[in-house]
Structure formats: C-alpha cells, structure tokens
Amino acid sequence: MGKKHISLKDIARELNISISTVSRALKNHPDVSSSVTEKVQALAKQWRYSPNPLAMGLLKQKSGTIGVIVPDLVSYFFSSVITGIENYSKDKGYSIVIATSQESYEKELECIENLLNLRVDGLLVCLSQHTSDYSHFNKVWDAEVPLVFFDRVCRTNDFSSVVADNVDAAKSIILHFYETGASRIAFIAGPAHLSITRERTAGYLKGLKACSLKPDNNLLVNIDLNLISATEATFKLLKLPNPPDAIFTINDTMAFAIMKEIKKHGLRIPEDIALIGFTDEFHATVVEPTLTSVMHPTYEMGQEAAHLLLSQIESLEPHFTKQVVMKTHLVVRESSMKVIKNL
Amino acid sequence: MGKKHISLKDIARELNISISTVSRALKNHPDVSSSVTEKVQALAKQWRYSPNPLAMGLLKQKSGTIGVIVPDLVSYFFSSVITGIENYSKDKGYSIVIATSQESYEKELECIENLLNLRVDGLLVCLSQHTSDYSHFNKVWDAEVPLVFFDRVCRTNDFSSVVADNVDAAKSIILHFYETGASRIAFIAGPAHLSITRERTAGYLKGLKACSLKPDNNLLVNIDLNLISATEATFKLLKLPNPPDAIFTINDTMAFAIMKEIKKHGLRIPEDIALIGFTDEFHATVVEPTLTSVMHPTYEMGQEAAHLLLSQIESLEPHFTKQVVMKTHLVVRESSMKVIKNL
DNA sequence: CTGAAAGCGCTAACAT
DNA sequence: ATGTTAGCGCTTTCAG
Numbered sequence: 001m002g003k004k005h006i007s008l009k010d011i012a013r014e015l016n017i018s019i020s021t022v023s024r025a026l027k028n029h030p031d032v033s034s035s036v037t038e039k040v041q042a043l044a045k046q047w048r049y050s051p052n053p054l055a056m057g058l059l060k061q062k063s064g065t066i067g068v069i070v071p072d073l074v075s076y077f078f079s080s081v082i083t084g085i086e087n088y089s090k091d092k093g094y095s096i097v098i099a100t101s102q103e104s105y106e107k108e109l110e111c112i113e114n115l116l117n118l119r120v121d122g123l124l125v126c127l128s129q130h131t132s133d134y135s136h137f138n139k140v141w142d143a144e145v146p147l148v149f150f151d152r153v154c155r156t157n158d159f160s161s162v163v164a165d166n167v168d169a170a171k172s173i174i175l176h177f178y179e180t181g182a183s184r185i186a187f188i189a190g191p192a193h194l195s196i197t198r199e200r201t202a203g204y205l206k207g208l209k210a211c212s213l214k215p216d217n218n219l220l221v222n223i224d225l226n227l228i229s230a231t232e233a234t235f236k237l238l239k240l241p242n243p244p245d246a247i248f249t250i251n252d253t254m255a256f257a258i259m260k261e262i263k264k265h266g267l268r269i270p271e272d273i274a275l276i277g278f279t280d281e282f283h284a285t286v287v288e289p290t291l292t293s294v295m296h297p298t299y300e301m302g303q304e305a306a307h308l309l310l311s312q313i314e315s316l317e318p319h320f321t322k323q324v325v326m327k328t329h330l331v332v333r334e335s336s337m338k339v340i341k342n343l
Numbered sequence: 344m345g346k347k348h349i350s351l352k353d354i355a356r357e358l359n360i361s362i363s364t365v366s367r368a369l370k371n372h373p374d375v376s377s378s379v380t381e382k383v384q385a386l387a388k389q390w391r392y393s394p395n396p397l398a399m400g401l402l403k404q405k406s407g408t409i410g411v412i413v414p415d416l417v418s419y420f421f422s423s424v425i426t427g428i429e430n431y432s433k434d435k436g437y438s439i440v441i442a443t444s445q446e447s448y449e450k451e452l453e454c455i456e457n458l459l460n461l462r463v464d465g466l467l468v469c470l471s472q473h474t475s476d477y478s479h480f481n482k483v484w485d486a487e488v489p490l491v492f493f494d495r496v497c498r499t500n501d502f503s504s505v506v507a508d509n510v511d512a513a514k515s516i517i518l519h520f521y522e523t524g525a526s527r528i529a530f531i532a533g534p535a536h537l538s539i540t541r542e543r544t545a546g547y548l549k550g551l552k553a554c555s556l557k558p559d560n561n562l563l564v565n566i567d568l569n570l571i572s573a574t575e576a577t578f579k580l581l582k583l584p585n586p587p588d589a590i591f592t593i594n595d596t597m598a599f600a601i602m603k604e605i606k607k608h609g610l611r612i613p614e615d616i617a618l619i620g621f622t623d624e625f626h627a628t629v630v631e632p633t634l635t636s637v638m639h640p641t642y643e644m645g646q647e648a649a650h651l652l653l654s655q656i657e658s659l660e661p662h663f664t665k666q667v668v669m670k671t672h673l674v675v676r677e678s679s680m681k682v683i684k685n686l
Numbered sequence: 687c688t689g690a691a692a693g694c695g696c697t698a699a700c701a702t
Numbered sequence: 703a704t705g706t707t708a709g710c711g712c713t714t715t716c717a718g
Contacts, residue, residue: 004486005462007711018689023713031687050460054400055711058694063397065440073422073429083416086443095461097408097438100429117393118438119348143347256629263631286599288606288631350695361705366697374703398695401710 006049015039057119065095066309067115069125071103071152075253076281077298078126081150084302085124092310094121101128103225109136116143122309127152129225132193144319146312150305153195160312162305162324166199167206169294169328173248173276174207176292176330181338182246182274186219188233188258190250197222200250200278219244223254230257238265238273245273246336252277252284252293259287259335275335289334297326349392358382400462408438409652410458412468414446414495418596419624420641421469424493427645428467435653437464444471446568452479459486465652470495472568475536487662489655493648496538503655505648505667509542510549512637512671516591516619517550519635519673524681525589525617529562531576531601533593540565543593543621562587573600581608581616588616589679595620595627595636602630602678618678632677640669 008026012019017036025032025040026049032040043049057063068085070078082098089096099115101108108128115123116139123145134154140147141158153161170187177185187204189197201220208215218240223229230249234257237244247262249255255277262273269275269289277284277293284291304324312320351369355362360379368375368383369392375383386392400406411428413421425441432439442458444451451471458466459482466488477497483490484501496504513530520528530547532540544563551558561583566572573592577600580587590605592598598620605616612618612632620627620636627634647667655663 005711009711019711020690020713021688024688027713033687036687052401052711053461054397054406055694056713057397058395058401058696058710059712059714061694073416073426074419076417079416079422082441083443086416086441090442090457095440095442095457098425098429098441099433099438100426114433114438118396253625256626260629282596283599283626283629286603286626286630348695352695362695363697363706364704367704370697376703379703395695398710399697401694401712402696402698404710 005052006044006047007052008049011040011043011047011049014043062121063119064093065097065118065120066122066124066306066313067111067118067120068096068098069101069108069111069115069123070098071101071126071128073098073100075251076283077151077251077279077296080281080298081126081302081305084299084304085306086302088303088306089310092306094310101131103128103130105130105133112136112139116140116145120145122313123147124305124309125149127154127194129191129194132191141319146309148305148309148312150301151196156321156323158319158321160308160321160323162301162308162326163195163199164294164296164301164328165325166196167203169278169330170200170203170248171207171210172203172330173294174204174211174213176332176336177246177248177274177276178207178211178213179339180270180274180336183213184216184219184242184244185213185246185248186221186237186244188230188237188247188249188254189220189222190225192222196250204248225250225254227253227257230254231261234258234261238262238267243273246270246275246338247273248276250278252279252281252291255291255293256283256287259291269335270338274338276330280331284331284333292333292336293331294328295331296328301326348395349387349390350395351392354383354386354390354392357386405464406462407436408440408461408463409465409467409649409656410454410461410463411439411441412444412451412454412458412466413441414444414469414471416441416443418594419626420494420594420622420639423624423641424469424645424648427642427647428649429645431646431649432653435649437653444474446471446473448473448476455479455482459483459488463488465656466490467648467652468492470497470537472534472537475534484662489652491648491652491655493644494539499664499666501662501664503651503664503666505644505651505669506538506542507637507639507644507671508668509539510546512621512673513543513546513591514550514553515546515673516637517547517554517556519675519679520589520591520617520619521550521554521556522682523613523617523679526556527559527562527585527587528556528589528591529564529580529587531573531580531590531592531597532563532565533568535565539593547591568593568597570596570600573597574604577601577604581605581610586616589613589618589681590616591619593621595622595624595634598634598636599626599630602634612678613681617681619673623674627674627676635676635679636674637671638674639671644669 099111280293442454492504623636
C-alpha cells in the first residue's frame, strides 16, 4: 500500500491542529471556525486526501464491500448480471468482490466461508448446479449478513431472491412450438433439484397440457449443465424410435451445443427439429439458423438484486426478505419457425 | 457486518487471559504454555474465529485485495482472463475487486481513483479502447502501487505487462490466408493507438511482405470496437471496386458481426471471402462456418498477470517491471479453408 | 471553538 | 509464560 496515502494526522501536523478538528472540518461540522475549515479542506484537496476504508470499516463495522458468488464468469448470463450488480453498487459506494464456485458444491462452501471471513456487508449468490444441500447458508443467517439469491435460488423463506418468470416463460415456449407446428416437444433441463429446472419443467408441463399434448418421459431429460452432456442428451433424443420435432433447453449455451449435434446428424433446423434456448445472448443472432430464445433481463436482474441487497444492508434488517420475479419475453428467430419455413 | 464475528477479545474474556496471549497462542508462539495454547485453539475453532481483515489491513497497511479494471465483463476474453486472475489470487490469499471502464476513458479514470482510494495492494489493468492519454497512471506510480497491464498495454517501461505474441500471430494468419488461396487480405483492426492494433498491424504488414503482397490502404481499416462499426466496415470493404477475398479481424466478436454481414450480402465463406478472428472463444465452433481463430491462452494470461503482480507486491519492489509475451497458435476451421473447399 | 481520550481488532515491542 | 502498551486511521464522546 506504500506510505503514499495521506491521513488526517498528516494534515493535522501540517496545520498544527488536532486530528479531531481536521476530521470535523472535513465534514463541515458547525463547531469548527470557517477559517480553519477552509484551510483544512484546501489542504485535503491539494493532497488528495481520501479516508482510509480499512479504518472506517473497522470503526463502523462495515466493510463497504459485497460478495458475489457465481458458478462461472464466462457465461454471458453471469457476466451480464454481474455488470448490473457492479454498476448499481458502485453508484451506492460499495465495491464488489467476486468469487466463482465453478459449479462445485465444495467450492461454493469455500466461497461463502471466505467472503464471510472477509467481512462483506452482504452476499449475492447464484447457486452452483451441484448444490442440493443448503445448510451452509445457516452461517450466513447466523452472522446476520444479508443475502440475496438470483436465478438459481433456495430457502426463499429465509432469504430474498430475484428470478425470471420461469413457469410462464417455459409455458409460452411450448405454446409457440405448438403454434408453429411441433407436437413432440422435448425439454433438455439441468439437474432436477435446481430451481430453474423445477420451475421451467412446471411451465413445460403446463404448456403441454394447454396444447393437449401428452407428456412423454423420454422427452424430458435432466442433464449436468455442460457441453458434453448436452451433446449426448441430444444424440439420445435423436435416436429415439419416435424422436422429438422440437427441443427447448435451459440456456443458450446448451442450445448451441444441441444445434451443433442436430446439424451433425444432417437434420434441418427448424424443419426437422425446432430449437429454443434461454437467456438470449448476442450469439443467438450469429449462429445459423439464428436462435429463438427467451429474453432474460440479465443486466436489470443484477441491478435489482443489488438494489434489494443494499436496501437490506442499509435498513439494518438482515432477515427481511422479498421475492422478485422479472418478466421475460420470447424473441422469435429462425430456429423455431417451422411453419413459415415450410410454406 | 453484525456483531456475530468473534474477536480475540471474546476469546480472552472467556478464558480469562489477555488478548496478546490469545494472539500468540493462535500462532503457536513458543512462549505460550502448551495447555493455554491448546485451550485457545480449541475455543477459536469451536467459535470459528477468523481474524478481521480490516484490522489486519490497518495494522499491516495491506488490504489483501487487488483491483482489476477491464473494458467490460461480458466479452469472453475478459471474463476468461479474470477467471484466471481470480483463481490464482484466491490461492495466494488475495481477493479481487472488479471495476469496468465500459471502454470509456473517463470511467477508467474513475476506476483508478476508486481502487486507489480503496487501498488495493495492486492493480491489473486492460486499457479501455478510448484511452490514448496515459497520464492517469502517474497516480498509481506515485502511490507506489504495483500495476500490471494485460492485453492492451501502455508505458511498458514503467509497468509490467502480459500480452500475446501479436506480431507473430498476425503474420502467421496472413501466411495461412496466402497458402489457402487468398491474395487481397483485409484487416479490420481497432483504434490505431491501441497496442493490440499496432502490433497486429505490424504483423499483418510483415505477413504481406513475406508473401510479396502489396499493402492496400483500403484494406487496412481501423474501427471503434463495436458491432455496428464492424458491420459498416465490412459493408464498405465488400463495396470496394476490388473487394478483399479474406478478412482478418481483431477479435472473435467482431468476426461474428463481420460473418453476419458477409452472409447478408449472399457471399460464401470461405469461398468468396475467408475470415479469421482472434481469441478463439467457444462460439467459434458453433457458428456456420466454424471460425478459424487465434487461440489465445486467456486463462493463463490472467494467471500470469496475477502472478507477476503478486510477486511485485510481495517483493516490495513496486517499480520492478517485466514484460511477458504469451505464445498463441492458429486454430484452423472452416472459415479460412478456401483451397480445400474449392477442390 | 478545539483538543484529549477511548475504542474498533490486531500485533509487536516492552515489561514483568 | 503472560500482561501491558502503543499504534495502524478514524469518529465520537467528553473536557475544556
């Protein structure tokens, strides 16, 4: 850190006054004579004084940092949410410390531990896909550190959360598929315990029902969220005696892997198989065919989560909770337009 | 932060001993009787004692955090580098605070200011594309805060840096284009002041020379790094009386935008125009045709930058500098295989 | 109006 | 072998 940072002491010494007077002058305390206040503020400015956050943190028992835990940083969804978190927090005077669980339960434990030890003022968490035991959040609860989950959530009675309208989104996808001529609709979802899987599956089933389509267990598959599993799952679906004519999947990254596999089998998208993803990242517009996807307000989700967290931190009600659901909408592109293409 | 964190004081009170004894016992100081040491360590463990980093930071004048400034978080390149930084730093006991300049010079200034005020122990910076004045790094220099630039660098006499072998990479792309049948090779680069633009342009020119191709000013274009500019630049190139038969560009994101525009004009890739990007992100394998790109060791670059920075921090030689160049290699896919496709 | 002192959590030199 | 003290930078009583 060097010795190059100016402290109140330095200013006090230079001006031959006490540290407390400097401290007061800097905050325009009415007790301090205006001449002294002026001198102090001038020197502070000239010397670029800036309060030491470590000292302030120690005193106020608030570090001014919030911890963010995400499964990874390279997925567009997470990096975009973090961008929203970062911008909102910065404006409110908080800095963010990022930790990645790498989709591992054990690493998630470590992250929680590390960030609590760091004395973050609050936590923003998206669960790892392999987390199905949630007892490690007891520590957070006991430490009275406010926490807001986003996207992949748990224990929503204990903690606040921000999620997409997963049920509706999934349902409207099924309706769209049906309207554009599909009838054997598969869903390649994530691990069954994940909230996003559960909710989107509920929406998927609702959608099938609304279209009077019979659910087929072969068409609902839960996979580990990685490219290989997505590819394998697609392969199996295609080899079914009665393969699907449409596939909906849990995120765009999986969708790209699925798209690759479908093409590899010489099948046309959407004519032979329609495809829809979730998130709507930039690359949905550059693949061929362009990918229909659920527009997820990722940046806004980050802002909203940060907003919720900071209001909890500043209201000093660590255990106040609120559940926010964000509206999504389907962005229709080529990969789902069976009917139109067939005309 | 709650009152829920255990301090040495709490342990001392419980055990009826002094704070310093507790402190010593915890670090197995030989002066402390083994019975006391045992008792202290047992209680510390039971109560999950963890030293307060704010107090330690204040005492040691080291915050244990490093600041990372990137143009954005959503580009694969940056998020991947950060992943490398995060993993390396975590292992060494540092946490990272991320700030985004959003490709803006003014925001970059703010980030520097904020992070210095935060008392980060070091800085890892990738310049914003609109930064062409570098005087704000004087503050960093004066504060004796170690700084390592990565990818887009400046003032390499003053600060350490980690970059790709840009000249060689660009040159080998030109050779590859030439060997696969291209002769009018365009380069869509970033702003001219950026180090990556300058170096890759040098490699581009070297490559042309090596192939005895004449440089054509119409084929070397500098653009603002955004999708619209990339699209416009491509449009102009295609409308040239004598358009290019190959395009090399500064990163994969630009390449995707360019690919989209080329297809829009009904031209075939690579038959009519070959295309090569830089970074080699996952999506290069899902677009159609798959994109030839320079494999950039992004994760390793993050690790290397963090390694350099931490050794500077811990050697207490803030102004020691070292320049690291990382080897890249071309990953050939469909978008550049003119010859083979033509057979 | 201003200064001295205490305390946030911790360590290290200085007593005992 | 253990306790006391001072100090990292800051704010906030409490005394003048």
